[in-house]
Amino acid sequence: MTEFETDLSASDDFDVAPVRLTVDLGALADNWREMARRSGRARAAAVVKADAYGLGIEDCGTALYEAGARDFFVAVAQEGATLRAYAPDARIYVLSGIWPGQEAIFYEHGLVPVLASEEQLAFWMSVTAEHGDHPCALQVDTGFNRLGLPPEEAIAFADDVSRPASFSPVLVLSHLHNGDTPSSDLNRRQLESFRRVAEAFEGIEASLSASAGIFLGPEYRFDLTRPGIALYGGEAVAGEPNPMKPVARAEARIIQIRDAKKGETVSYGGTHQLSRDSRLAIAAAGYADGYLRSLSGSGVPLRQVVEHGAFGFVAGRKVPVVGRITMDLTIFDVTDIAPSEIRAGDYIELFGPNMPLDDVARAAGTIGYELLTGLGLRYERRYVYPDS
Known part of the structure; x- marks a missing residue:
């Protein structure tokens, strides 16, 4: 029979927990710096949606901000409001956009909605007409068939001289659906489609690549990259050695x-x-x-x-x-x-x-x-x- 020593003094919860998780924030920061280096001339953002991929948006957001990240992406507005306390002067994009009833949280916390449909565009224009100018981003679907305006509609919107002056996009973005497979022809198709959109929105920053896209080369990086899984130590490219540190x-x-x-x-x-x-x-x-x-x-x-x-x-x-x-x-x-x-x-x-x-x-x-x-x-x- 095994003998155990007993101790009634207070113990560190981590040392006795049934399950425990160690998060290496130094490795996280190093991974962001590595992705920033690989982004070349483009600025590297940090994707912290889903509670920083399950690892804690408060601590991870702080570490990434202190490492130099000044652009962040979250999925929903509440994540952005939480992050704001830890990234005070960062630009925080909300990928799900904005819906009626959320106006206050976007203005109060300086969040940037990523608009992905004609309905969201129309609503946002009514919001800015009533509450004043506020930055937004525009998402374009270049083949994913997920969120975003079709490229033709986005280009037409860019050329629309009747577009309200209160509509102030600071970023146009799309997302690769096969970026983790470098040999796929679909990446090139999406690149060409997005390039036409980016050219139509001359003077506005463009973003196409998340973690995997960064590895595809300079032409995929545009002005802003959006590393996510690579920051947290995950593989970005299928079948290739993973250069990221475990977090x-x-x-x-x-x-x-x-x-x-x-x-x-x-x-x-x-x-x-x-x-x-x-x-x-x-x-x-x-x-x-x-x-x-x-x-x-x-x-x-x-x-x-x-x-x-x-x-x-x-x-x-x-x-x-x-x-x-x-x-x-x-x-x-x-x-x-x-x-x-x-x-x-x-x-x-x-x-x-x-x-x-x-x-x-x-x-x-x-x-x-x-x-x-x-x-x-x-x-x-x-x-x-x-x-x-």
Whole structure:
């Protein structure tokens, strides 16, 4: 029976948390500087939507602002209002635009709506006519079939001499839908389409490239780039080495290590049968913590396509998930780790410097974006600052 020392004094919550997340703000800042360098003559913004890709808009926004970012992109107005306190003189763009009832938040916090439809354009003109000039941006759809005016409509609008003087766009932008595949002809088509729009809005800054587009070359960068996933350590280009520093490390505490016999089954449905006498580590993380059920070692449809599930990292070794991941718990096979090197209470890395985010995502049949933005509420967080 294992003996534990007891201590009734106050402890650091991070040191005893069932699941915990370490965010390296120094690496985040370095990644932004690297993307700014790769942007060449273009200015690099920072995309901090979805709570800075799940890592915390307050701390990440502050670190990016202190690194030099002065242009930010958020998805919704409330994110922009939160960010304003941490980026006092930055230009903050709201990608979902503006809707009736949101006028006050845009004017009060100096947010820039990204207008993507004729309806939003008409509404914004009525807002500025009533409340005074305020900057906006215009989004153009160059082939994504998501948000934005068709290029022809945008060009016609640029040439419309009856356009109200109160309409003051400071940026025209579009978005590549295949930028992470450099060989795709679709990138060139979108580039040519956007170039025509940018020329029609002469004197107004233009932006086409997010993280992946920056790697496509100077002609894709225009005046402003919008790095997002690369800032947080994720892969921007498929099939290429990732030059970015890892930013987030997710860990789960091992609650129990148990012995199991050859032939016994593991987890719900008994979908994994042990081929040897084994030692199993039960960790305090599951799909409620964003450790997706599709990462299971067996018993999920994805395993018919992708041979293995996720691995964790503990005691200097990669260890596989066995059986199905459950809501709050995941089982790892630690048979190949000496008993003296691992014990209950240790932490196992789910993703981080030793288990690259995108490798884990591929095992789940998804992308790093989803793992980061799906982090649950139970993670105790620690932010590592550049000087610490």
